[in-house]
Amino acid sequence: MSLDTGRLPPAVTVSGEALEVLRSNTGQLTTEVGQHLEQKLPWYKQLSTEERASLRLIAQRGIAGLGNWLQDPAARSLPLVNELLGPAPTDLMRTISLQRALQLIRTIVEAVEARLPGLMPEADRPPMLEAVLRYSREVAFAIADVYARAAESRGAWDSRLEALLVDAVLRSEPGEQIASRAAAVGWQSSTGVVVIVGTAPDQADAVYLSHLRRQCVRFAADAVVGVQGDRLILLLGGVTDLRNGLERILAHFGEGPVVYAETEGPIAQASRCAQSAFAGYSAAPAWSRAPHPAAAQELLPERALAGDAHAKEALISGIYTPLLEAGHGLLETVDSYVNAGHSLEATARELYVHTNTVRYRLKRITEVTGWDPMEPRDAYVLQTALSVGRGL
Numbered sequence: 001m002s003l004d005t006g007r008l009p010p011a012v013t014v015s016g017e018a019l020e021v022l023r024s025n026t027g028q029l030t031t032e033v034g035q036h037l038e039q040k041l042p043w044y045k046q047l048s049t050e051e052r053a054s055l056r057l058i059a060q061r062g063i064a065g066l067g068n069w070l071q072d073p074a075a076r077s078l079p080l081v082n083e084l085l086g087p088a089p090t091d092l093m094r095t096i097s098l099q100r101a102l103q104l105i106r107t108i109v110e111a112v113e114a115r116l117p118g119l120m121p122e123a124d125r126p127p128m129l130e131a132v133l134r135y136s137r138e139v140a141f142a143i144a145d146v147y148a149r150a151a152e153s154r155g156a157w158d159s160r161l162e163a164l165l166v167d168a169v170l171r172s173e174p175g176e177q178i179a180s181r182a183a184a185v186g187w188q189s190s191t192g193v194v195v196i197v198g199t200a201p202d203q204a205d206a207v208y209l210s211h212l213r214r215q216c217v218r219f220a221a222d223a224v225v226g227v228q229g230d231r232l233i234l235l236l237g238g239v240t241d242l243r244n245g246l247e248r249i250l251a252h253f254g255e256g257p258v259v260y261a262e263t264e265g266p267i268a269q270a271s272r273c274a275q276s277a278f279a280g281y282s283a284a285p286a287w288s289r290a291p292h293p294a295a296a297q298e299l300l301p302e303r304a305l306a307g308d309a310h311a312k313e314a315l316i317s318g319i320y321t322p323l324l325e326a327g328h329g330l331l332e333t334v335d336s337y338v339n340a341g342h343s344l345e346a347t348a349r350e351l352y353v354h355t356n357t358v359r360y361r362l363k364r365i366t367e368v369t370g371w372d373p374m375e376p377r378d379a380y381v382l383q384t385a386l387s388v389g390r391g392l
Contacts, residue, residue, distance in 0.1 A: 012131040014070055018124035022067045025119055029112060030060040036111035041103060043096075055096075059108050066135050098147040102140060109136045161185045165267075166226035166233050169195075170278070175268035182267045189222050189237030193270040194262050196246075196293070197281040199254035200232040212252045219245035230254075231281070233274075237267060246293050257284035258293035272310060279308040301384035312388050319369045319382060320389030326368050329353075331386065333361040337373055338383045 034056050037044045044052065096104065112132055117125040165181040201208070209225045212234075216223035221238025232253055239245060242262075250258060259280035263273035280296035283306045287299065296303070303311030323330045332351065337358070340346035348355045362373050369385075371378040 012070060012127050012134065014124045014127050014131065015121060018120050018128060019067055019070060021119050021121075022070075022116070022128075023064070025116075026060060026063050026067075029063050029115060030056060032115055033059045033063075033108050033111045037104070037107055040107045040110070041100075043100060044104075047096075055104065058104075062108065062139060063112065065139075066131065069135050069138075070131055098144065101143055101147070105136055105140050105143070109133070162224045163226050165224055166228070166235060169235065169267070169270050169274050170228070170233070172271040172275070178271070179266070179268040185224060187222050187224070187237060187267055189267070191266055192237060192239065192262075192264055193267050193273060194220070194234075194236040194239050194242060194260055195270060195274045195277040196234040196236070196249075196258065196260040197274075197277045198232050198258035198293075199256035200227045200230055201252070201254040208252075212249060215249050215252065216245070219248065231278075235267070235270070235274075250293060257281055257290065259284055259296055259299065260293055261296035276303075276308075276310055279303045279306065279311065282306060283308070301381055304384055304388055315381075315385040315388045319371065319385035322368050323365065324389070326364070328361065328364070330361055330365050330368065333358060334365055334373055334382050335386055337362065338379055342374070342376075342379065 034052075037055070037059075044055070047055070109132060113129060116128060116132065120128050161181070161184050165178070165185055165187075168178045168181050209227070213223050213225050216225070216234060216236060219239060219241050220236040222236065224235040226233045226235075234249075236245075242260075246258075246260065257280075259277050261273045261277035261280065263270055265273075276296040280294065280299040280303060283299050283302035284290050284294055286302040286305065287294075290299065297314075300311045300315055304315055320331075323334065329351065333347065336350045337343075337347045340350060344355045344358050348358045351358070365382070366372045369382065371381050373379045373382055
């Protein structure tokens with residue numbers, strides 16, 4: 001048996017006397033509904049006086065709307081039910097959640113079902129009960145539709161606010177403006193920001209971004225997602241497990257590098273962090289064996305070669321200057337060791353020292369800079385730092 005979903009069921013017919021009884025008892029029914037709500041819904045008592053009055057007004061509109069619905073056959077459609085309720089769904093949405101709104105409708109129907117038949121002429125009681133059930137069903141669908149459209153609109157607005165925050169951070173707007181935009185999206189973390197940049201997939205629509213955001217909040221207190229051109233940008237705050245978190249979201253990026261940068265400061269001071277992540281993303285192809293994802297800090301040589309001033313500054317302040325200040329021939333040892341093909345003996349001969357002295361200095365270099373010259377990649381970072389520090 002097939003269902004004809006395009007045809008409405010036959011209209012419910014009641015007498016004019018029944019309609020008059022319904023209209024004349026709207027006030028009494030509304031009062032009894034209010035009492036029933038207080039008895040059946042614990043959360044109803046916790047509402048403010050103004051909120052309870054708003055819900056009672058909604059009940060009154062609904063009961064009055066039942067009479068109009070019965071009288072006008074054209075009202076048996078979902079759009080007209082929305083109009084029939086007037087601003088009620090909007091009032092309802094501001095006061096309670098959708099789940100509670102549906103509980104409210106169910107409780108109102110129970111109260112009306114219990115009282116209304118006793119007021120009706122006997123012949124009108126069965127059709128009136130049927131009318132209450134069908135009308136309440138349409139009202140429930142109408143209110144659910146209003147909530148759904150409001151959620152969709154709110155989601156679109158939130159996405160615009162997030163895009164403005166991402167843009168403000170990337171453009172290095174004043175800290176006050178960034179903080180204001182962060183507050184607008186509900187950013188809670190006071191310190192600690194991670195910026196992740198990668199390639200956006202082809203289908204980076206609202207549904208995709210929403211799903212990615214839900215994945216991010218599993219390991220971060222705050223998550224802002226934005227797309228600029230072909231790049232996907234994440235601003236994360238309050239990250240608890242970055243390594244596992246990155247593995248969780250890596251599949252959401254398109255092909256190409258994914259680079260992240262961290263700062264211990266607040267979101268208002270995250271612009272430099274974001275610039276480092278973007279510079280790392282642009283420079284990552286220069287390192288064929290770059291990890292995926294890669295930290296912007298791991299890409300200092302490539303970033304410096306691409307002209308990133310922040311990377312050059314980091315190489316000088318984090319490597320060149322500490323080695324220079326540490327003395328004891330550490331700079332010379334790095335230079336000789338790299339140019340001698342990473343040979344301890346050749347380095348010792350060039351510096352006129354014992355190989356054990358070279359070993360000691362290499363160990364000290366690791367302690368001072370955090371980069372191990374005996375590791376090929378670290379040695380390249382150290383060599384680049386020396387070149388930048390000497391003004392090459």
